[in-house]
Amino acid sequence: MPVLNWVRRHLVVFAGVAALAYMTIPNVIVLIFSFNQPKGRFNYSWNHFSLDAWKNPCGVGDMCDSVSLSLQIAVLATLGATVLGTMVAFALGRYRFRGRGPVTGLIWLPMAMPEIVMGASLGTLFLNMRIQFGFLTILIAHIMFCLSFVVTAVKARVMSMDPRLEQAAQDLYATPWSTFWRITFPIAAPGIAAGALLSFAISIDDFIITQFNAGPATVTFPMFVWGAAQKGLPVQVNVIGTLMFVAAVLCVVVGQLLSRRRKAHS
Amino acid sequence: MTQQTAPLADEPAGARNPASAGGAVTLTGLGKEYGDFTAVHPLDLTIPEGSFFALLGASGCGKTTTLRMIAGLEDPSGGTVRIGDQDVTGLPPYKRPVNTVFQNYALFPHLDIYENVAFGLRRRGVKSVKGQVEEMLELVELGHLARRKPHQLSGGQQQRVAVARALINHPKVLLLDEPLGALDLKLRRQMQLELKRIQTEVGITFVHVTHDQEEAMTMADTIAVMNAGRIEQLGAPTDLYENPRTTFVANFLGQSNLIEAQVAGTSGDDLLLSVGDGRLAMPTARCVPSVRAGDKLLAGVRPEKISIVHADDAAEVPEGRNKITGRIVDASFIGVSTQYVVNSPWCPELAVFAQNVERDGRLVPGAEVVLHWSPAHTFGLDAAQDIEAGEVNA
Numbered sequence A: 001m002p003v004l005n006w007v008r009r010h011l012v013v014f015a016g017v018a019a020l021a022y023m024t025i026p027n028v029i030v031l032i033f034s035f036n037q038p039k040g041r042f043n044y045s046w047n048h049f050s051l052d053a054w055k056n057p058c059g060v061g062d063m064c065d066s067v068s069l070s071l072q073i074a075v076l077a078t079l080g081a082t083v084l085g086t087m088v089a090f091a092l093g094r095y096r097f098r099g100r101g102p103v104t105g106l107i108w109l110p111m112a113m114p115e116i117v118m119g120a121s122l123g124t125l126f127l128n129m130r131i132q133f134g135f136l137t138i139l140i141a142h143i144m145f146c147l148s149f150v151v152t153a154v155k156a157r158v159m160s161m162d163p164r165l166e167q168a169a170q171d172l173y174a175t176p177w178s179t180f181w182r183i184t185f186p187i188a189a190p191g192i193a194a195g196a197l198l199s200f201a202i203s204i205d206d207f208i209i210t211q212f213n214a215g216p217a218t219v220t221f222p223m224f225v226w227g228a229a230q231k232g233l234p235v236q237v238n239v240i241g242t243l244m245f246v247a248a249v250l251c252v253v254v255g256q257l258l259s260r261r262r263k264a265h266s
Numbered sequence B: 001m002t003q004q005t006a007p008l009a010d011e012p013a014g015a016r017n018p019a020s021a022g023g024a025v026t027l028t029g030l031g032k033e034y035g036d037f038t039a040v041h042p043l044d045l046t047i048p049e050g051s052f053f054a055l056l057g058a059s060g061c062g063k064t065t066t067l068r069m070i071a072g073l074e075d076p077s078g079g080t081v082r083i084g085d086q087d088v089t090g091l092p093p094y095k096r097p098v099n100t101v102f103q104n105y106a107l108f109p110h111l112d113i114y115e116n117v118a119f120g121l122r123r124r125g126v127k128s129v130k131g132q133v134e135e136m137l138e139l140v141e142l143g144h145l146a147r148r149k150p151h152q153l154s155g156g157q158q159q160r161v162a163v164a165r166a167l168i169n170h171p172k173v174l175l176l177d178e179p180l181g182a183l184d185l186k187l188r189r190q191m192q193l194e195l196k197r198i199q200t201e202v203g204i205t206f207v208h209v210t211h212d213q214e215e216a217m218t219m220a221d222t223i224a225v226m227n228a229g230r231i232e233q234l235g236a237p238t239d240l241y242e243n244p245r246t247t248f249v250a251n252f253l254g255q256s257n258l259i260e261a262q263v264a265g266t267s268g269d270d271l272l273l274s275v276g277d278g279r280l281a282m283p284t285a286r287c288v289p290s291v292r293a294g295d296k297l298l299a300g301v302r303p304e305k306i307s308i309v310h311a312d313d314a315a316e317v318p319e320g321r322n323k324i325t326g327r328i329v330d331a332s333f334i335g336v337s338t339q340y341v342v343n344s345p346w347c348p349e350l351a352v353f354a355q356n357v358e359r360d361g362r363l364v365p366g367a368e369v370v371l372h373w374s375p376a377h378t379f380g381l382d383a384a385q386d387i388e389a390g391e392v393n394a
């Protein structure tokens, strides 16, 4: 049966295409509806094509302010979590110290715990400490849950690194400082980059924890969308969503190209 | 503890003071303990400049630990390390004039071959590294692979990169930690010759750690045999092979027949021994312990020094030879020679290697034979030791 054989041989391709479709169709819908001119206040059914939203993406209320706030928080949270998480990962991966076990366990907690529990308890903590809800509280919350991802990614890299590489560097006249920057850091870099990318992605779209720890003046983009959805969803939300999707895809493509070129080069 | 100084192979003794030369390594009371386990007992050792020195011993005997203490990668529990005139004991590795070829090469995976080799020069602030790196890559015949990453090289090529990366810095001493351990036999032989050639060419002191006795013997000017954290014996390969001073060295370096004997008396420069009903002789000078009549002794003889004849031809054995009768229990033909195992009433399992010049068809398992060898080829060891220490074939 040639047909059956052909199908069997290309099963992997079918599976790949199916998975891709499953993951991208929602994004494609968002993209298509960013060109819609809805009849009412809700952008749920196709009316007719229009470029209005794309020409004026900041046309609705405070939406662009919320996007800018989300970006600021994501960048700072990524930075904070990456620096702190890398240090924690090195400490856990390299040294034996009292409390190492509990710390290793606790690092997993933010990933394992339901977001709603974590958001609520953190909110309670801030309230009891009489800390004003706002930018800072959101940032602290985001750094906390991003930390786990960075630590996990970097630690795996650190643990698998041969300690003799650093010794070899020292044997070849590298001071501890230059050993770190020329050997340790470049080898750990893919782990650090993975942790940072994950952090950024999780921070920018977090809603639940942010909701519990935001102040009245700090409305992030996910919060804005949630609020807007109650009374009518502007098309501009689809524009921003599409832009985010495109940016993410670009990141991945550039990353792939870079690593392919590095491989071809070597 | 006595200071052991390795003689430099082809230089008259006292031609220069090795300890004051640039690349000599002097260890004084150097030891390492991990908790209450002593990995290296305090040892004193001088490695002369420009020599190819091998540290030979079984797995876990402390070779790597000793090497790492010289490189500065391990803090000694006591003692000092001097390189040339300089006491380097307190110096970090990056300030010591030594370079190491690691047991598994430890090439930097994110740098290409060129950058791996250039690493040491760049760290010392050398401005133009190109000429030197290319020259070094030519020396190890890897010029055409300069832009590859380490994982794209074969084991033998990686090993040569590791050597090049260390040698380019012109260290006073090059430390090699079983650099050939991961290679197959053929490549191993090839790299042994290569390393030896490079060492002769650059004239740097090489300290080579290995557990392969053949490798140590073919490459080194001087071998130190280590056992359980101590240096058992030190000397030129032929010296160690012909005159082992302990059962460990006798068994670990090649193969030895050790026969339990009793001193019966002396005759001129010879010691007379009794083994069961038989008599053996050996030069008194080749007996390690000082013995008197009645003392126990281990008489040793290498398997290739023994001749084997069928019992029917016993009359042909010349006078004045050491003789032992026995029965062949095993004969294995291995091309250039045949290895026999002979049981005699007083000493079980004597090994005999006979060249296959004219094979005697009667020498098959079960045959009665006479073994004979020159008394001069016999050496005497202290009987208070483990007779099987250092035997490789367990």
Ligand SMILES: Nc1ncnc2c1ncn2[C@@H]1O[C@H](COP(=O)(O)OP(=O)(O)OP(=O)(O)O)[C@@H](O)[C@H]1O
Pocket (backbone or CB within 6 Å): B034, B037, B039, B057, B058, B059, B060, B061, B062, B063, B064, B065, B066, B211
């Ligand atoms: N960090 C450590 N803690 C405790 N014991 C150690 C440590 N490092 C090495 N040892 C012990 O010290 C002894 C000597 O180790 P070393 O690495 O010097 O052996 P080696 O002679 O190089 O062996 P091999 O031929 O297997 O490489 C071993 O018994 C080992 O178990």
Ligand SMILES: [Mg+2]
Pocket (backbone or CB within 6 Å): B063, B064, B065, B103, B177
């Ligand atoms: Mg070792």
